[in-house]
Amino acid sequence: MSAPTIAVSEQAAKRLRNYDCWVFQDELLRPDGSPPAPQDPGRAGPPPGEIVEVADRYGAFVAYAFYNPRSHIALRAVSLCAEEPVDRALIARRLAHAIARRGRLTGTTARRLVFSEADGLPGLVVDQYAEYLVIQLRSAGMDRLRPIVLEILRDSLQPKGILERSDKEFREDEGLQPLTQLLSGEVPERILIEEDGLRFWVDPHHGLKTGFYLDQRTTRRRLRELIQPDQRVLDTFSYTGSLGIAAASRGARVVCVEQHEPFLELAKDNAELNGVSDRIEWVAGDAFYWLPAQAQADTRMDWVILDPPSLAKTKSHLTQGRQALHHLVVHALALLAPEGSLLLSMCSYPLLGLVEEIVRIAAAQQRMRLCVREQWLQAEDHPWILQIPPTRYLTSWLVGRDARPAA
Ligand SMILES: C[S@@+](CC[C@H](N)C(=O)[O-])C[C@H]1O[C@@H](n2cnc3c(N)ncnc32)[C@H](O)[C@@H]1O
The missing domain is CATH 3.40.50.150 (Vaccinia Virus protein VP39)
Structure with a gap:
């Protein structure tokens, strides 16, 4: 089944084609090409988190994106290639690329493996603390992909445990409830990490951000x-x-x-x-x-x-x-x-x-x-x-x- 299409303003289309990621509610166009009224920013349309096809005002393909009528960020672009829809294979490729990119980072057992939009995975943060992962899902689109993300992380990194720390401050704008949950294995109250010969205890359950x-x-x-x-x-x-x-x-x-x-x-x-x-x-x-x-x-x-x-x-x-x-x-x-x-x-x-x-x-x-x-x-x-x-x-x-x- 093909993804629903949402048209965006000329300016938004130009920004997306130049690798920006976000389109705001007031940049969406009605089917007749006119901008939506302020009081109906999302209009009737796909539900929060749905993957949609973004088109310019002439109907030409711009991107595949996560759509969220509840957030002031209406669209978060994921793929700029019409032949690369947002599916399990794309998520796996992006995750593998993000993880490989951190291979250059030495001297530490703790690192950010995935940094959301910067790694082409809008709303996903994955932090590694020694043998454990702490993840955050900050967009409705990524929230729906949780099972896929989890499976790929488990298969590719085999962590001892994966904790989700999707805190309120990152979810509120997306209309999502905060969520702290153990997704896989065990994650202790404190994890010991080492950076440049210094050692630190990290509390992934109650610490700020994902702990450190x-x-x-x-x-x-x-x-x-x-x-x-x-x-x-x-x-x-x-x-x-x-x-x-x-x-x-x-x-x-x-x-x-x-x-x-x-x-x-x-x-x-x-x-x-x-x-x-x-x-x-x-x-x-x-x-x-x-x-x-x-x-x-x-x-x-x-x-x-x-x-x-x-x-x-x-x-x-x-x-x-x-x-x-x-x-x-x-x-x-x-x-x-x-x-x-x-x-x-x-x-x-x-x-x-x-x-x-x-x-x-x-x-x-x-x-x-x-x-x-x-x-x-x-x-x-x-x-x-x-x-x-x-x-x-x-x-x-x-x-x-x-x-x-x-x-
Ligand atoms: C950005 S974090 C600092 C991170 C720290 N420099 C590090 O590298 O681990 C800000 C810290 O300020 C603390 N904080 C917030 N308001 C404060 C205040 N008015 N006085 C003292 N500490 C405060 C928070 O509890 C938090 O631990």
């Missing part, structure tokens, strides 16, 4: 290259301590600040595991209050790391996010020793383009000249596809206090 910030691997690596023994490091928003522990492993003296106590408990066990407990002080508290209090107390740091949670999930939260980031940066700068560095990681996609301006304004307030020493992105197993802007979602800036040039 795999996307911060480059930050951990760069920190370990740059930190000098005995430097004072403040790791705010430390979660299970990966950055603070990376710094302590090079001999730094670290303070980790984290609001959620169970994460701090895991962080302490991670420090123990790596023999750096005596170099880390733990603070269970709110970084938004703790930072200004320390700045008043005359504390000075060689490094301040800011890795906050998303401060603006959508454009509608921009003002609030901007204020929050400004507050953090002003007080982080106040804590810097004369040659100190600020390491700022930002995962709020709508805020990314504003970060430099926000830091510039905060620096003016602190009367500091800053030198941007380095900038990097999310780790390489989370590929950034140029034509799919949201696949570049995490950027880190390393900014140092810079002496004013001599007169």
